[in-house]
Amino acid sequence: MLESLLRHRARIEDSIAIKVGNDSYTYSHLEALSNRIAYALSNLGVRFGDRVITLIRSPIHHVTTFFALRKIGATLVPVNPRLGIDFLNFVINDVRPSLIIDDYYGKGISMDKVIEDANHGYSYEYRMNLDEIAMILYTGGTTGPPKGAMVHEGSILWNAIITVISWGLTKNDCTIVSLPLYHTGGWNVLLMPLLLVGGKVVLPETDKFDPDWTIQTLVREGCTVYMGVPTMLDSISKSPLFESMDLSHVLFINGGGPLLPNVAQRFINKGYRIFQGYGLTEAGPNNFYIAPERYRDKVMSVGKPLLFIEMKLSEEGELLIKGPHVFKGYWNRPGERPFTEDGYLRTGDLFVIDRDGDFSFLDRKKDMIKTGGENVYSTEVEVALKQLPYIDDAAVFGVPDEHWGEAVVAVVVKKPGFKVTEDDVKKDLKKVLASFKVPKRIIFVKEIPKTQIGKISKRELRERYIKDGFKDVLDEG
Template sequence: MLESLLRHRARIEDSIAIKVGENAYTYSQLETLSNKIAYALDKLGVRTGDRVVTLVKSPLHHVALFFALRKIGAALVPVNPRLGKEFLRFVANDVNPALIIDDYFGEGISTDKVLETAINEYRYEYRMNLDEIAMILYTGGTTGPPKGAMVHEGSILWNAIITVLSWGLTKNDCTLVSLPLYHTGGWNVLLMPLLLVGGRVVLPETDKFDPDWTIQTLAREKCTIYMGVPTMLDAISKSPLFDKVDLSHVLFIDGGGPLLPSVAKRFIDKNYRIFQGYGLTEAGPNNFYISPERYRNKIMSVGKPLLFVEMKLSDDGELLIKGPHVFKGYWNRPSENPFTSDGYLKTGDLFAIDNEGDFSFLDRKKDMIKTGGENVYSTEVEAALKELPYIDDAAVFGVPDEHWGEAVVAVVVRKPGFKVTEDDVKRDLKKILASYKVPKRIIFVREIPKTQIGKISKRELRERYLRDGFKDVLDTS
């Protein structure tokens, strides 16, 4: 069905679908471009059921390429170029692609070469193909090698439908896409829902996030809705332009992690609308909604499940999700079953439900620390650390301890110019946290080690602490 989305939207109203810089593309123009790229892919030997690995510099061409692959019935496998050649080769070995389109390393044909072949339009038929794999998106791999999540067409379409209906999106909405198109958020939080409903999508010309440019673009394009991860929203709220440019027409959404209350307050203090979302590659990723009005008084809550989404908590508090937007499983991992016996996706995340039925994220299940018989959620301690005026970044994890079972350990990065000790941090934390939640050890480092895709792996931090105490990144100033 997605192969004909652009054509159907153009038939209803041929408005602007995508804008990049000063260039605007209507739905019919985007349809024509995707048809031509589909023609080129067909000439290059791509067939129904194939996979195409992509490292495409132009977001516009990446979007057109996705719709071209839908016309053929092949799957898009977008790769983060920052992970380098080795990761690209890992993915290629895993999915055995019919084609690699690579604008970075020369490991396959370039997008320019594809466009040179796109001299005619591909002829396609309308197909009911909701079970067909449309994307394979590689997830973090913090507990082993990265895994390719098989996102079928029905998942993308239903996520878009659920989002449009639950969040009240219309053809009058406009968004700026800041997340890259190798990430589920880049595709499925707002890009696909807005194309479905006939809205307008602004794409960046580069993959480098710039808070000043983002503010200026949100204002100039009169964007009505914007999703960013916590670091993006933090950077936007700290930009000098934040107090100079009127963004009251924008509904802000935080995704990809809990937003610190202090950051949320900067938006709320300006009377801007904002709410916290929650999702994962394997489910949607849109799952909850809380109105900006209610969010003001429940900053740690993600609200209630969206339409057609079922949620429950397991006996140990893990969030379980069922719905038509949930993925099919992991590529080439037949032994790995992420579902319960009654068909719910196991998210690996611990949640709580309050007396109003609102859900709140607590921690990754594998990252919860059990110390002296008490549960400590690493996210809560990290948030407290980051609220201290001299802490720039923090990560909290548990390590084995003979007395406590597990001990809470934190690695932190000091802000430039601050001279604080471990005892200083503990003393300040005791003012806002129960004593058992205060880390037994606080280690100052120049930077917090992250995985190859830029995430913090608590497992790796734990192993490094036990192995060498972060000696290569210690901050001894």
């Protein structure tokens, strides 16, 4: 069905669908361009059921290539080029693609070559098989080798339908997609839902996030909704333009991790609407909703499940999800068991439900630290650290300890101009945390390694701590 989405939208109302820089693309323009790309790809040997790996620089070409592959019935496998050649080789060996479109490493043909050959339209049939695998999205491999999540057409369409209904999106809505198109958030938070209803999507020309450009574009394009990860929203709220420009027309959504209360408060103090979202590659990025006016009073909550989505907690508090938007499983991993016997997806995330029925995220199950018989949620300690006036960033993880079983360790980045010791930090933390939650070791570093979308690999931090104690990034000032 996705193969005909652009054509159907163009028939209803041929408005601007996507804008990149000074270039605007209507729905009919996108349909024609994706048709020509489908023709070129089919001439290169791409057939129904094939996998095509993409490392494409141009965001508009990435979008049209996806729709071109849907017309053929092939599967998009977008890869983050920043993960390096070893990661790419792993994905190549795993999915055995019929084609690689590569603007970075020279492992396949370039997108320019595809466009050069895209000189005819492509005749395709309307299909109604929602079980076709539309994308394979690779996880970062934070707990082992990367795994390719098989995202079927039904998952994408149902996520879009549920989002449109639950968040009240219409053809009059506009957004900027700041997340990359090798990430489920880039495709599925707002891009596909807005294309479904005939809205407008602005795609940045570069994958480097610029808070000033984002604010200016939100105002210039009249954007009505915007989703960012915590680092993006923090940067937006710290920009001088945040104070001087009016963003009251924008609904802000945080995803990819909890937003610090003090960051959320900056938006609330300006009278802006904001709420916390939650998602994952395997179940799409949009699963909850809490009205902005309720979020103000409970900024650590994600609210209640969206329409058609069932949620429950396991005995240990793991969030379990069931719905038509959930993925089909992992590519080439028949031994993986991501579902319970009654069909719920195991998210690996620990939640609590309050007496209002609102859900709140506690921690990744694998990141919960068991120390001296007590459970410590790393996110709780991170929030406490980041709210200290002299801490700019922090990450908390557990390491093996002979006495405690696991010891709580924190790596922190100080704000410029502050001179504090490890004991100073521990003393301040004891004012707000139980003593067993206070890190046994606090390491000052110049920066904390993160992915392009601002996420931290706790596994990498543990490995670096055990290997050399972060000696290459120590801040001894």
